[in-house]
């Protein structure tokens with residue numbers, strides 16, 4: 001029998017740093033070729049756009065959470081990949097920040113064809129040193145992601161004091177004392193420590209979830225979390241956009257779990273990529289708009305109690 005293809009499931013709450021890690025894995029020189037499957041919660045297809053790897057093939061699964069509605073999609077993509085065995089060494093599945101990793105991991109054991117051809121190597125969970133403690137209070141997914149992890153990256157250590165870091169580490173250890181834990185800034189971990197670890201431990205998972213291998217696994221989502229996608233069909237004026245987005249982040253930051261966007265700024269040949277986690281905003285000019293690529297400006301907000309109308313009007317008013 002030929003070797004099974006190792007699969008790494010990359011999880012972690014909204015904005016923790018999954019894409020940052022994925023981009024590191026795809027750009028570092030380790031001689032391996034990956035097939036990447038990304039799933040996102042927003043609708044605008046921004047995540048797939050933010051993954052770098054030029055050679056890698058990225059399969060996007062939109063409009064739904066990987067652990068529920070699109071699981072069939074995951075199996076279909078994996079089936080397709082298996083027919084092209086030999087073209088890549090390993091598979092990485094990046095889940096949405098709201099995914100419960102259990103049903104994703106379960107796919108590799110419950111689906112016969114998938115299980116015959118692939119092997120779940122490890123669940124790698126990225127955590128946000130600044131916000132994790134808050135999310136452990138209100139987001140059950142955040143806790144499950146830690147409980148299921150074989151490797152935990154405690155990321156964004158630059159945003160907290162050593163005392164705060166020790167507190168988050170203790171909170172993580174209280175949930176999962178077994179996983180390998182790596183502290184990191186911008187996910188600067190040694191990639192070899194994450195991949196091909198043969199770390200996924202079914203027995204430990206069955207201890208946490210005795211019905212793991214049974215079909216019809218139930219789990220609950222924070223139902224009140226929703227995603228709002230906005231598009232301006234052209235350029236926006238940075239002089240209007242910057243103050244507007246800063247105000248939104250300051251005033252509505254506690255409710256905005258995640259925001260991101262790709263914007264066409266007036267008179268600017270490059271795409272402006274914008275990212276936010278609560279009130280912390282980040283953005284820079286990246287590659288040029290390609291010839292023939294439609295210059296448009298897209299934003300996604302994921303959060304609780306957001307006013308779509310108000311956000312839409314505000315964004316539209318930034319049009320150039």
Ligand SMILES: Nc1nc2c(ncn2[C@@H]2O[C@H](COP(=O)(O)OP(=O)(O)OP(=O)(O)O)[C@@H](O)[C@H]2O)c(=O)[nH]1
Pocket residue numbers: 012013014015016017018019020021047096097126155156157158159184185186187258275276277281282
């Ligand atoms: N200060 C700081 N910012 C970071 C660090 N790691 C990532 N970021 C920023 O945090 C934001 C979110 O990072 P991503 O890698 O997109 O997070 P993600 O988990 O993929 O986000 P979703 O897929 O939307 O859930 C971006 O603005 C990153 O630049 C870090 O260690 N320190």
